[in-house]
Amino acid sequence: MKEKKTLRDLDVKGKRVLVRVDFNVPLDEQGNIVDDTRIRASLPTIEYLLDARARIILMSHLDRPKGRDPRLSLAPVAKRLSRFVGREVKLAEDCVGESVERAVAELREGEILLLENLRFHREETEGDENFARRLARLGEVFVGDAFGTCHRKHASVYLVPKFLKPAVMGFLLEKEINYFKRAMVNPQRPVVGVLGGAKVSTKLGIVKNLLERVDKLFVGGAMAFTFLRSMGYSVGSSLVEEELVPTARDILETAKSRAVKLYLPVDFVIGREVSENTPTRVVPWQEIPQGWMGLDIGHVSLELLREIIGDAQTIIWNGPMGVFELDRFKNGTFETARMIAESSALTIAGGGDTDHAIHRAGVYNAIDFVSTGGGAFLELLKGNSLPCLEVLDDRA
Numbered sequence: 172m173k174e175k176k177t178l179r180d181l182d183v184k185g186k187r188v189l190v191r192v193d194f195n196v197p198l199d200e201q202g203n204i205v206d207d208t209r210i211r212a213s214l215p216t217i218e219y220l221l222d223a224r225a226r227i228i229l230m231s232h233l234d235r236p237k238g239r240d241p242r243l244s245l246a247p248v249a250k251r252l253s254r255f256v257g258r259e260v261k262l263a264e265d266c267v268g269e270s271v272e273r274a275v276a277e278l279r280e281g282e283i284l285l286l287e288n289l290r291f292h293r294e295e296t297e298g299d300e301n302f303a304r305r306l307a308r309l310g311e312v313f314v315g316d317a318f319g320t321c322h323r324k325h326a327s328v329y330l331v332p333k334f335l336k337p338a339v340m341g342f343l344l345e346k347e348i349n350y351f352k353r354a355m356v357n358p359q360r361p362v363v364g365v366l367g368g369a370k371v372s373t374k375l376g377i378v379k380n381l382l383e384r385v386d387k388l389f390v391g392g393a394m395a396f397t398f399l400r401s402m403g404y405s406v407g408s409s410l411v412e413e414e415l416v417p418t419a420r421d422i423l424e425t426a427k428s429r430a431v432k433l434y435l436p437v438d439f440v441i442g443r444e445v446s447e448n449t450p451t452r453v454v455p456w457q458e459i460p461q462g463w464m465g466l467d468i469g470h471v472s473l474e475l476l477r478e479i480i481g482d483a484q485t486i487i488w489n490g491p492m493g494v495f496e497l498d499r500f501k502n503g504t505f506e507t508a509r510m511i512a513e514s515s516a517l518t519i520a521g522g523g524d525t526d527h528a529i530h531r532a533g534v535y536n537a538i539d540f541v542s543t544g545g546g547a548f549l550e551l552l553k554g555n556s557l558p559c560l561e562v563l564d565d566r567a
């Protein structure tokens with residue numbers, strides 16, 4: 172990973188600074204913001220720019236509108252942000268066009284203008300060059316701070332920084348990348364990976380990359396059953412990806428040859444179907460009966476996990492240990508969250524479900540860093556680079 176310039180490397184006083192933030196917050200039916208974590212996460216960059224007396228132009232997408240849709244206006248975000256920064260945040264009528272250019276021209280030092288939802292224009296997700304140039308024209312400096320969309324080649328995140336220089340990282344992006352490097356590039360050892368989720372197929376890249384970087388890897392969630400099947404055990408009607416059984420066998424071999432300890436759960440909470448009302452039992456891993464499926468990890472597995480992370484200096488976690496959406500099967504995931512939160516290791520977690528589980532388990536503040544980006548975090552875990560980071564200016 173190349174070192175990138177950050178906001179700290181520039182003098183932005185009086186400059187029109189175009190910042191791509193991620194204000195893609197969840198809204199309820201009435202259009203109220205349900206969770207403003209992402210707005211809060213961009214405050215360090217915005218407050219720095221206010222102190223530096225820049226002219227601040229913020230841009231973001233919100234959800235997936237098909238064309239202009241008043242229900243997906245960034246108006247509630249402008250209101251919430253203005254409360255956080257203690258001053259007015261103006262909302263532009265659109266994100267490109269004459270009225271926006273006028274509003275930008277009128278912007279004084281220390282003022283904030285939020286552009287309207289970028290995805291009101293389909294050119295944003297299509298990665299349209301002309302659209303990107305119209306956005307780029309608005310600023311004199313580009314700041315990339317939308318970690319959550321860094322894996323996408325959309326116009327505002329990937330093309331604008333090619334047309335508008337200097338283009339540097341904001342503080343959220345810098346923090347995301349720094350934590351990731353601390354966990355995966357220069358970690359304090361032992362490093363423990365904790366991986367869960369539904370499918371080996373979607374996590375294959377992550378498993379392979381983690382095997383090169385961690386000392387121990389615990390694989391829970393439904394993924395565990397494809398591994399158990401590859402070892403010759405019968406797993407009842409648990410979720411198994413038959414076509415990946417040979418791959419799972421290879422992964423176990425690779426782990427052995429690299430001296431990475433790969434652990435699987437040793438007991439499961441089983442049910443007859445994925446439902447809140449199904450009868451349940453707890454059984455050792457080799458005793459899942461026909462007609463039953465593993466839907467969560469059991470207490471013995473949690474004790475095993477406690478031992479595994481006992482001497483860890485670094486823990487990186489992605490993916491639920493069971494069907495945590497149902498009360499009957501949430502314990503394994505929530506206990507994992509609590510256990511990781513209690514650890515004195517550097518703890519990093521990410522992914523949509525993982526983030527959700529950490530919030531629901533009430534341990535968000537006890538984990539050192541919870542990534543704000545689902546897909547982008549997974550790309551980093553796979554060892555892939557992020558296109559929107561690559562296009563930012565290198566530090567000489």
Ligand code: AMP
Binds near residue numbers: 367465490
């Ligand atoms: P992923 O997006 O791959 O991280 O998978 C998350 C999903 O995996 C969640 O919706 C969980 O309900 C599901 N999941 C975790 N463990 C199991 C399991 N044992 N059986 C079925 N689904 C599971």
